Amino acid sequence: MQPQNEVMRRDVKVWQGVRAALPIVLGYLPLGFAYGVLAREAGFNLWETVLMSVLLYAGSGQFIAVSMFGSGVAAAAIIFTVFLVNLRHLLFSASLVPHLRRFRPAALALLAAEITDETFAVAINHYSDHEAHLPYHFGLNLTAHFSWVLASLLGGLAGNLMGDPARFGFNFALPAMFIILLVMQLKDKQTLVVAALAALFSVVIALLWPGSWNIILATVIAATLGVILEAWTGKF
Amino acid sequence: MDRQILIIILGTALVTYLPRMLPLVVLSRMGLPEVFLRWLSYVPAAVLAALLAPGLLLPGGKLALTANPFLLAAIPTGIVALKTRSMALTILTGMIAMILFQH
Numbered sequence: 001m002q003p004q005n006e007v008m009r010r011d012v013k014v015w016q017g018v019r020a021a022l023p024i025v026l027g028y029l030p031l032g033f034a035y036g037v038l039a040r041e042a043g044f045n046l047w048e049t050v051l052m053s054v055l056l057y058a059g060s061g062q063f064i065a066v067s068m069f070g071s072g073v074a075a076a077a078i079i080f081t082v083f084l085v086n087l088r089h090l091l092f093s094a095s096l097v098p099h100l101r102r103f104r105p106a107a108l109a110l111l112a113a114e115i116t117d118e119t120f121a122v123a124i125n126h127y128s129d130h131e132a133h134l135p136y137h138f139g140l141n142l143t144a145h146f147s148w149v150l151a152s153l154l155g156g157l158a159g160n161l162m163g164d165p166a167r168f169g170f171n172f173a174l175p176a177m178f179i180i181l182l183v184m185q186l187k188d189k190q191t192l193v194v195a196a197l198a199a200l201f202s203v204v205i206a207l208l209w210p211g212s213w214n215i216i217l218a219t220v221i222a223a224t225l226g227v228i229l230e231a232w233t234g235k236f
Numbered sequence: 237m238d239r240q241i242l243i244i245i246l247g248t249a250l251v252t253y254l255p256r257m258l259p260l261v262v263l264s265r266m267g268l269p270e271v272f273l274r275w276l277s278y279v280p281a282a283v284l285a286a287l288l289a290p291g292l293l294l295p296g297g298k299l300a301l302t303a304n305p306f307l308l309a310a311i312p313t314g315i316v317a318l319k320t321r322s323m324a325l326t327i328l329t330g331m332i333a334m335i336l337f338q339h
Binding site: 026027030031034043044045047048051052055056057058060061064065069075078079080082083084085086087088089090091092093094096097100105108109111112113115167168169170171172173174175176177178179180181182183184185186190191192194195196197198199200201202203206207210214215218219222223224226227230 | 237238240241243244245246247252256259261273274275278279283286289290291292294306310318321322324326329330331333334
């Protein structure tokens with residue numbers, strides 16, 4: 001009796017995770033489609049477009065990688081920029097530790113591959129009043145990832161047919177995504193100041209020094225100033 | 237498959253996977269230094285602002301404060317982002333605004 005109960009319970013948990021992913025899927029479909037279109041525009045073929053969604057699986061990182069590649073930026077600078085952009089996942093992963101530390105490292109290594117802003121937000125919210133379950137988490141992660149890959153494939157297929165994506169406003173899909181992600185990051189006054197400093201440094205450095213180092217330099221300087229500012233104003 | 241693109245895909249996938257995996261698997265009993273965590277907490281907002289600002293202010297690499305569709309489209313997009321906090325609605329608004337402003 002006991003094993004059968006376990007199996008049924010696992011089944012229920014998986015579907016709970018799948019259902020929890022549905023709002024994410026609604027957001028991922030248009031965004032993944034836009035990525036697919038932009039990747040083809042930047043010179044990726046269909047398989048490269050889909051492979052990036054399978055292996056990298058990070059919306060903003062993928063938009064940045066293909067747009068930088070399209071403007072002829074070197075691979076090393078692209079990889080380093082994506083590293084900085086996705087470094088925030090370190091915080092997500094660290095915040096999941098208290099909920100997931102009792103599970104096997106191998107399972108966690110698999111689960112970690114599909115941590116995104118959205119799946120993290122849904123999972124950590126669920127774990128604030130439910131016990132953590134791997135079947136739930138994998139149901140959530142795999143559903144979200146599948147919808148992202150599917151949307152990239154559809155965008156990649158459409159990309160070749162629709163001509164100049166700017167005609168449909170796709171040239172603003174990336175800035176618009178940065179705007180909403182930035183708005184969601186602006187939690188307090190310090191973060192707002194750091195963001196404003198980063199924007200200013202990024203523009204000034206880009207004007208003085210063409211290339212893509214403005215993103216990395218502005219981020220490191222602004223975040224460091226944020227920590228110094230925090231110490232100064234005695235926030236902690 | 238283009239070699240440069242393959243390097244970019246594998247490289248970006250690796251540098252994205254490691255920060256997703258290491259705290260959960262390796263550091264779960266150690267923890268990170270407090271000052272590093274605080275520095276990290278500023279990185280997302282900083283990097284997003286650093287990416288966004290040149291795209292809006294320097295289309296084509298030159299400072300453009302007037303007659304700039306990117307800057308104009310950012311206004312309704314920002315308002316929708318603040319009001320709805322919905323990724324899908326914000327991107328849709330941005331794309332529609334861009335179609336309107338670039339003509």
